[in-house]
Amino acid sequence: MEQETKGVLHKSKGFIGEFKEFITRGNVMDMAVGIIIGGAFTAIVTSLVNDVIMPLIGWIFGGIDFTQLKYVITPAAGDVPEAALYYGNFIQNVVNFLLIALVIFCLVKSINKFRQKQEEAPAEDPKPSEEAALLMEIRDLLKKAE
DSSP, rough: EEEEEEEEEEOHHHHHHHHHHHTTTTHHHHHHHHHHHHHHHHHHHHIIIIIIIHHHHHHHHSSSSSGGEEEEOOOOTTOOOEEEEHHHHHHHHHHHHHHHHHHHHHHEEEEEHHHHHHHOOOOOOOOOEEEEHHHHHHHHHHHHHH
């Protein structure tokens, strides 16, 4: 199937061809790898927060388990469960977010510092052009002639 666009004939790739082209682009593959690694990284940080940091913070504050902190709006009555605001989970998620943000900040900062060092690496002095070399040679000869 051919389509005419402004007087030029183009072959249509079709839906599957366009999808294949989209999926095989480098940016999409990089993004996919980043998302997968980000998910794994989030699991690691979540475990760090839940299993290491929050128990330490709870111990410091007298053995408090933050996940159990809640404000009961209406207590349970018979078959009706209680209605409560679980602010402890919110505190834990805020700590989780702050740790992820801190680690990402440190990574970006170190990458930027590495790039800056590469940019600041001294470049070799450029060799003068042939014309400049000839002019310098003439200048040196004139100085010797004086």
